[in-house]
Amino acid sequence: MTSATAVVSVFDALGDPKRLQIVIGLCDTGPKSTLQVAQSISLSRQATTKHLELLSVAGVVNSTKHGRQRVWTVQPQPLNAAGDYLTTLSARWDRAIERLRMFVED
Amino acid sequence: MGTDRIEKHALLKAPIARVWDAISDSQKFGTWFGMEVDGPFVEGAEVSGRITETSVDDDIAEKQRPYVGEPVTLWIVAVEPRRRLAFRWNALPGPEFADLTTLVEFTLSEDGDGVLLQIVESGFDALPDEHRDTTFQGNSEGWTIQLQLVGTYLDREVDA
Numbered sequence: 245m246t247s248a249t250a251v252v253s254v255f256d257a258l259g260d261p262k263r264l265q266i267v268i269g270l271c272d273t274g275p276k277s278t279l280q281v282a283q284s285i286s287l288s289r290q291a292t293t294k295h296l297e298l299l300s301v302a303g304v305v306n307s308t309k310h311g312r313q314r315v316w317t318v319q320p321q322p323l324n325a326a327g328d329y330l331t332t333l334s335a336r337w338d339r340a341i342e343r344l345r346m347f348v349e350d
Numbered sequence: 351m352g353t354d355r356i357e358k359h360a361l362l363k364a365p366i367a368r369v370w371d372a373i374s375d376s377q378k379f380g381t382w383f384g385m386e387v388d389g390p391f392v393e394g395a396e397v398s399g400r401i402t403e404t405s406v407d408d409d410i411a412e413k414q415r416p417y418v419g420e421p422v423t424l425w426i427v428a429v430e431p432r433r434r435l436a437f438r439w440n441a442l443p444g445p446e447f448a449d450l451t452t453l454v455e456f457t458l459s460e461d462g463d464g465v466l467l468q469i470v471e472s473g474f475d476a477l478p479d480e481h482r483d484t485t486f487q488g489n490s491e492g493w494t495i496q497l498q499l500v501g502t503y504l505d506r507e508v509d510a
Contacts, residue, residue, distance in 0.1 A: 333441060333452075334356050337469055340383055341360045344467075347382040348364040348372050 250303065254326040257302035262287060263295050267304060270318045277313045355472035362465045366458055369465045370432045373456050385422060391435065397424045425451075433458060441471070 258264050262285055269284050270276060276284070282292035296316055299305045303322040307314045362369055372378045376387040376397060387399040399422045427436040434457050441452040457468040 330356065333471060334358075337356060337358045337471065341358060341467070341469070343382040343384075344369075344372060345360065345362055347378070348362055348368050350364070 250322060251326050251329045253302040254304060254322045257299050257304050258326075260295070263299055266292075266295060266299065267318060267323075270305065270316060275315050275317045277310075277315050279313075281316060355470055358469040360467045360469075361461060362467055363463070364465060365463075366432050366460050366465045369458055369467065373458075374429060374431070374435050387424075391424075391426050391429055391437070393426055393429045395426045397426060397437075398422070399424065427453065428455075 258267065265285050266281055269281065278289060278293060278296065281296065282289045285292065287295075296305060296307070300307065303319055305316050306319055307316045309315075372382065374391055376389065376391045379385070379391070380387040380399065380402070384402050385399045386402055387397060389395065389397045391397065401418055401420050401422060422440055425438045427438060428434055434455065436453065436455040438451050438453050452471050455468075455470045455472075457470075459466045459468075
């Protein structure tokens with residue numbers, strides 16, 4: 245089971261528009277080098293690296309070295325765990341509302 | 351507000367006084383929600399409670415069963431009679447979720463001879479400060495929807 249801390253890290257990591265854009269981009273086009281990511285979000289290489297490292301700490305992406313380049317790939321498990329968490333909370337309210345309805349309606 | 355929230359609407363066929371009572375009376379709240387609650391909901395109060403069996407049903411029964419008896423803390427944020435009840439709580443019981451709190455807001459409005467109830471759970475923002483990156487505080491634009499898109503994409507990848 246994925247820990248809640250990990251799930252919250254994912255929420256936080258995706259809470260920045262640039263990082264969200266990076267993740268969506270990697271999903272759409274597949275693995276990219278740091279430079280390709282930087283170009284796709286119109287940021288400097290340094291700023292992009294910071295974002296990528298933060299995503300990496302949250303487990304959302306990982307990287308492999310190809311010669312002098314670093315290539316980044318999306319990791320599905322943490323994203324799915326975060327999605328499951330929201331689904332669980334949402335479903336809990338649906339059931340709670342139905343019990344409230346039975347409680348207040350004649 | 352961004353979309354980092356869960357929002358539910360329900361039209362209840364009951365007088366607003368009864369709906370407000372069911373939500374704001376902590377004992378009644380506990381009855382339908384499935385929680386033993388130790389004190390009244392008073393603005394500023396910290397109220398302890400425990401998950402009870404009644405909150406366990408359906409498909410997530412197996413997942414929830416270990417939580418029965420687990421302590422839950424509610425920090426009461428607002429009590430505005432017949433209008434709004436808000437509290438912050440541990441979104442899910444269990445020690446592994448202890449760091450995670452969300453804001454829950456119940457808003458009531460009369461609608462014909464019933465009540466329109468809105469429930470919003472938001473603000474997945476309880477990370478300890480040392481884990482926070484100050485550059486993105488207060489910005490959670492669109493990630494819920496985006497997360498679903500990403501999930502859909504990943505499902506497609508697996509199928510391919």
